[in-house]
Amino acid sequence: MSNLKQSVGIDLSKDKLDVCFSVIDTTQKVTIKATRKFANQIKGFQELNEWVIKHGDPSLPIVYVMEATGVYYEQLAWFLYRQEQKISVILPNKGRQYAQSLGLKSKNDKIDSIGLAHMGAQQSLSLWQPMSKVFCHLRTLTREHENLQQSKNVLNNQLHALAHAQFESKPTQKRLQAMVNLIDKQIESIRQEITLVVESDAALKRKLHYITQIKGIGLLTAVTVISETNGFALFENQKQLISYAGYDVIEKQSGKRIGKTKISKKGNYRIRRILHLPSFNVVRYEGGMFKTFFDRLINNGKKKMQTYVAIQKKLLVLMYTLWKKDIPYNAHHEIKTASGNNEPKPLFPVVFEKNQVAMVEKKEVAPTSRATQDELPCNKSPQALFPVEQSY
16 A cells, blocks of 8 residues: 655644644545644744655655745745745635544644645645745735724724814824824825836736726725735636635525525635725726626615625626736727737626626716725726626
8 A cells, every 4th residue: 555645734823833744545544644843933944844854755745735824824835835845825714624524623733733734635735826026015015005094094083083072182182193194104105115116017017007997996906906816826717716805605505494695705805805995986987887787786686785795806807807818908898819819809798688698888977086995086987898797
């Protein structure tokens, strides 16, 4: 009986690594060969490498499995990647659910590493690809921008409360306002740095320009989505992207009981957060496809917020398509195919009934100077977008 695969499950925290080394044989039986703890630092990584070599079989493939625990996994993942090792990084909830399926009722770091080792041995997981330096830099900037904006909102709420209190405190208000002014300067500095990074990369600048042609999508929104997805590098189709962002629909049904259908929210919440306000803006400013789609869902009995979430999902798919195909956004739904054929083709035809495609009439939207989330003025009257496919 020969072993087929080796797997190293790693449960990470800020200071340490709990590691489990396992192998799987031809009968699909997973055997734990060793467990150990290491420091979550370069010296610990080197000791981990020597430990795996000691217990492993160089003739068999090996995969390292770890959870995306904040930023604590990144140094180890990069270390192993430079060693030309195969690495899989999964969401924490996925690892926890798999451990429960194995009957591991208790939970501690060692048990979690055992569950990850089993998972790597028994499943064919997607391999981790490191984020490019540019996208990593942009992700740091957009997350810093988000944190500063949240801090500013807290301070503004405190100022509002003080302004309506029975007894005013001028010194406190002055200090809070000074902090708000400082944050405003920092936010502006981050915006300028983001612009410089984008301007320094011709291909990145071109693709982001295609996306920001959608009225309601500004540079900050586009850069956030691109940096959080590593330029959509790990996604082979729209379904994977939708699941990563937490827009995948889950339902609970058993027998006659029909539970509530909702999106999973098991994914990157920053993408959902940054697309929240643009979903309102594209319906208002772009009209066309988005307005038609919005009205149809409302007429079908969907709640407004459910409809706006659906708009967010469509926006994400649209951005993915423009980026992957490297094509400009065209409100008249005419695109050039990769083969050079310039014949107009709909990216996402709207399906109202089976085997029927409804053509969307061009509509004018009243000009407005109201800004979007990215302070992008929308003062032009757009025409209808290309249709969107709906699978209801």
